[in-house]
Amino acid sequence: MNIEKNIQQLFEQRQDIPLFYIESGSRLWGMASPDSDYDVRGFHLPSKAQYFDYKKHRDLIEIMDGDFDFVSYDLDKMFGLLAKSNPTVLEWVRAHIEYMNTFPEWDSFKQGLLECIDYSALYYHYLSLAQNGMKVMQVADNFTYKKVFYSIRGLLSAELALQQDMPALLITNLFAQVDANDPLRIWAENYLDIKKQQKEKALLSELEQVEILKQLEIKRTQLAAKNMPKSNHREQLYQYLTDYSQHLKQHFYG
Known part of the structure; x- marks a missing residue:
């Protein structure tokens, strides 16, 4: 299956800007079965017209086509989940099977993010x-x-x-x-x-x-039976994500 081509064809029919897509689930974890799906996950940016539109646009894209299981969150939804140290989205950020990545300064962003998580x-x-x-x-x-x-x-x-x-x-x-x-x-x-x-x-x-x-x-x-204390880096994480979100929107929207 040509995942990159599937992603490209999907966004040719949409206004959204694709940013980052990876393989998740059992294939990412190295324990896929012969009949495992391709669980493609990632993030997109609404088009400039959508971003400035007064109408609310859906923050999620979901496609299931045979073995191709595709889910994409818009940037604000992604950052909202990262602000909570959402483990599933953190796995996507850390994934080693990448199909697309157009984030500027991604490696330095990821390193800084992982230093702040809860x-x-x-x-x-x-x-x-x-x-x-x-x-x-x-x-x-x-x-x-x-x-x-x-x-x-x-x-x-x-x-x-x-x-x-x-x-x-x-x-x-x-x-x-x-x-x-x-x-x-x-x-x-x-x-x-x-x-x-x-x-x-x-x-x-x-x-x-x-x-x-x-x-x-x-x-x-x-x-x-263990007691797990919460992180004391929350405010630092919020500010870090706010700064990078502004940087991204300036980069893509101008």
Whole structure:
């Protein structure tokens, strides 16, 4: 699939200005199944006419066309989420699979942004992600390799955020940040190749389900008992985003 061409054709039919698009989800994390979609995410700028129009324009573009799953936020929505240290949008910013990037001075912006984020937002997001995945897994015919790996990734990422350590996006790099004797790391390393070869809805055996659920619950309980303080960089983050937003709009709108 030619993602760059798909993005180009999409914006040929729109007034919006495309800025930045990446691959997200399982392909970004290095644990895609043979039937995984292409989850393309990113940001756009309203056209100059839209920006100065008194009418409110939608701040979101969503396209689902076969395996092409596309979501784009406008710049103000993006910055509003980054101001809350939104972990999902931060993953997009940190993504290593880029399809398009027209942001000026992107690397320096990203570096400054990551120095201001609130790790507590990451901690609670990833812990909640894992907990929800564990609940869904225990419903009939839902104990899939996909949901197990999503829960493992969530718990390991929450543990790193608790330590003020940025969780890696690529699952093998995430493993390297964790103790080599961690039971979840050991299980995931042993099963990663199997997961990649299975379809999205492939189920674990009953014996495997019991084993991994026990390890997930131990880690979840340990993390849930921790106290995660909020960041003291919020005002600094707000000002940083305000300054860069003004810079971008001057750059593109003149």
